[in-house]
Amino acid sequence: MLLIKELKKALGVALWFVFLTFPIMVIKVDPIERIIRYRWENAAYVAIVTFTVYLVMSFIKLRKLRVTADKKESKPSRNVIHSILNNKKQLAVLSFMILAIALVFPHFFSVYQTNVMTTALMYVVLGLGLNIVVGMAGLLDLGFVAFYAVGAYSYALLNYHFGLGFWVVLPIGGALAAIFGIILGFPVLRLRGDYLAIVTLGFGEIIRLILENWGEFSQGPSGISNISRPGFFGMDFSLETSIMYMYYIMVIGVIVTIFIVNRLQDSRLGRAWIALREDEIACQAMGIDKRKTKLAAFSLGAFWAGLIGVVFAAKTTFINPASFTFLESAIILSIVVLGGMGSIIGVIIGAFILILMPEYLRALSEYRMLAFGGVMVAMMVFRPQGMIANIRRTYKFEKQK
Amino acid sequence: MNTQILKVNGLTMDFGGIRALNSLDLDVNRGEIVALIGPNGAGKTTFFNCITGIYAPTEGEVYLAAPGSDTSVSLKGLKPNQVTEKGLARTFQNIRLFAKMTVLENVMIGRHCRTKAFVLGAVFRNKATRDEEQSILETSYAILQKVGLEQYVNEFANNLPYGAQRRLEVARALATEPLLLLLDEPAAGMNPQETIELEKLIKEISSEGQSILLIEHDMTLVMSLSDRIFVMDYGKKIAEGTPVEIRENPAVIKAYLGEDVDA
Structure with missing residues (x-):
């Protein structure tokens, strides 16, 4: 009717x-x-x-x-993703499906597509790393790319001078970046908000300028080339297989990162980070060591950036300081903000959108920054919590007498 | 064991040329409820901030009894988190909860200084960490039950009604297992019904042997709760004694009501 x-x-x-x-x-x-x-x-x-x-x-x-x-x-419904995340069975099915797609992806798509996807996965990890610092601990870090550069250059230089392989340098790069995270963390322990953002921005630029100008150390703007690709028990790959290999390394990397970040988030340390973000004075009054907690956030965030730096150097086989500009920091930060601060799934989706969209909309590349800015402004106006807001874990208790 | 749990000697705090605290002495005995009162701006909250390490006092000593022994430790120069670890926990006059965390998590934060899992524990979740996490959960839930907030467990802290937020602050402070609980105007902004419930809660906590030092403006509450009262004005202690003594003290009446014109 x-x-x-x-x-x-x-x-x-x-x-x-x-x-x-x-x-x-x-x-x-x-x-x-x-x-x-x-x-x-x-x-x-x-x-x-x-x-x-x-x-x-x-x-x-x-x-x-x-x-x-x-x-x-009925009760106000939560959005689809949250309801899936809360349902263990649905979550298992979904993650299995995604994993299956991820595993067969390079066999169905071209080398180019695989390469693009590897980049996207790298940004997922970078986003998750920055998410620890910005999303959880609430420390606005605009110089995140510095740690990425530290990782990349540690592999490039160790490989160039001593011929060390990818797998050896991977943990070294991560650890070096974590140490740099602590080095940055110390002077900014007292800073918050805008002031912290300015100092970290400066730190990022300092690292880049050092790499650019200290020719004897980093070969300056001409960069380092012929960095070896990751090996697999001494086997050498063709270009195509090595791209696929890189892709699988990143798939594993993303899984491990999600696993660890997820555990951190629900731990005693994760709670301390979020408390620090919410109210620093109350946080200290409740017995949380501000210094230890902040440094842990900085160094853990930097650690992931360092790892991905090593991967980046191995993937492109050539690095120079031009890859580590402020724009890179801004993109990683946008991933976190767009996806949803503190939300793991949000950051993952944010990374895919921000990295894959420009790649597949190359025809509109002239308007990329325009669209980028527009999206960010719209986001801040309509959904400041990001696409997928973080939800806190809920606990169930049996009624006790 | 010594009966004194907190001993403050000659505490002085200068902000530039302003002397906010002027050689203040104060002590709290084990199991006592002591109230600190005084007109607005007398320096009560400054006193709390000084002994909890948020401000570094210009002069003076603060001693807190060490648990389980006869000695006491100086709190001078300690950071706020170290003070809390030594056993001095506080609430805030203007509520400072962790707004975007659940009620339970707020209390779990209070357990932070009594537990120790760190990065590796969080990542590997070994047996010790799991046990610790379980004990944090259980203790926190028990404390929520004690203050009567168990129905809000998974609610965000800033969604609670005002009175419940105040209670949650108390719960969070209790979770740190304090030797002495500092309450900064716990009844501020509460309606009469909430105040009565708060009084009941404080009495209940006190009956379990918890020593309490509170700042409060609600005189009915102060008179019915406290064993002893300290009165401050302009950073100085002007009186000290039982509620009955304080009520009749001319200096206190003068500070609160002003001087008689004829006098």
């Missing part, structure tokens, strides 16, 4: 629009031939478009009514 009524209404609206637009859409005076042309097909287009638009609008309106009616009865 309702449907027929709506259809009739839509038909009426469509006819009315055709009538209204008749003079401009259908009639066309041709001044040269001095005749009037009737473009009846335009009338048909107007009718069809109006008809569908009207139907869609009324459908949305109806749904809204129904949803508000439902809301009064």
Whole structure:
């Protein structure tokens, strides 16, 4: 009944629009031939478009009514992702599916696609690392790329001078970056908010400028080339296989990162970070050592950046300081902010959107920064908590007497 | 064991040229409820901030009894978290809960200084860490039950009604196992019903042997709760004694109501 009524209404609206637009859409005076042309097909287009638009609008309106009616009865529903995350079975099925897709991905797509996906996965890990510092501990770090550079250069230099392999340098790069995290952490222990952001920004630039200008150490702007790709028990790969190999390394890397970050988040340390973000004075008054907690956040965040730095150097086989500009920090920070501060799944989705979109919309590359800025502004206005806000773990207790 | 749990000698705090605390002496005995009162701006909260390490006092000594022995430790120069670890926990006048954490997590934060799992423990979740986590959960839940907030366990702290937020602050402080609990205006902004419930809660905590030092403006509450009262004005102690003594003390009346015109 309702449907027929709506259809009739839509038909009426469509006819009315055709009538209204008749003079401009259908009639066309041709001044040269001095005749009037009737473009009846335009009338048909107007009718069809109006008809569908009207139907869609009324459908949305109806749904809204129904949803508000439902809301009064049932509890306010959480969004789809949260409900999946809360359901162990659904979560297991979903992650298994994603894993399966990830594993067969390079066999169905071209080398180029695999390469792009590897980059996206790298940014997932970078985002998750920065998420510890910014999302959980609330320390706005604008120089995150410095740690990424430390990792990349430690592999490049150790490989160049001593011929050390990827797997040996991977932990060294991570550890070195973590140490740099502590070095940055010490002077900024007392700083918060804007001031912290400025100092970290400066730190990022200092590292880049050192790499650029200290020629004897880093070979300056010309960079280091011929960095060896990761080996696998002494086997040498063709270019294609090694790209695939890199991809699988990153898949494993992402899984391990998610696992560890997830555990950290629900631990005593993770709670301390979030408390630190919420209220520093109350946090200290509750017996949390601010210094230890902040340094842990800085060094753990930097650790992931260092690891990915090593991977980056191995993947591109050539690095120079131009890869570690402030823009890189900004992109990683945007991943965290866009995805949702403190939310692991949000950061993952944010990384995929921000890294894959520009890659597949190359035709619009001129407008990339414009779109980027627009999205960020829109995000801050409409959804400041990010796409997927972090939810805290809930606990169940049996009723005790 | 010595009966004195907190001993403050000649505590002085200068902010530039302003002497906020002027050679203040104060002591709290084990199991006592002591109230610190005084007009607005008398320096009560400054006193709390000084003994909890948020401010570094200009002069004076603060001693807290060491648990289980006859000695006491100086709190001078310790950081706020170290003071809490030594057994001095506080609430805040303007509520400072961790807004985006659940009620339970807020209390779990209080257990932080009594537990020790760190990065490796968190990542590997070995037996010791799991046990510790379980004990944090159980203790925290028990404390929530004690203050009557167990129905809010998974609620965000800033979604609680005002009175419940105050209680949660008390719960969070209790979770640190304090020797002495400092309450900074726990009844501020509460309606009469909430105040009565708070009084009941404080009495209950006290009956379990918890020593309490509180700042409060609600005189009915102060008179009915405290064993002893210290009165401050302009950073100085102007009176000290039992509620009855304080009520009749001319200096206190003067500080609160002003001097008689004829006098």
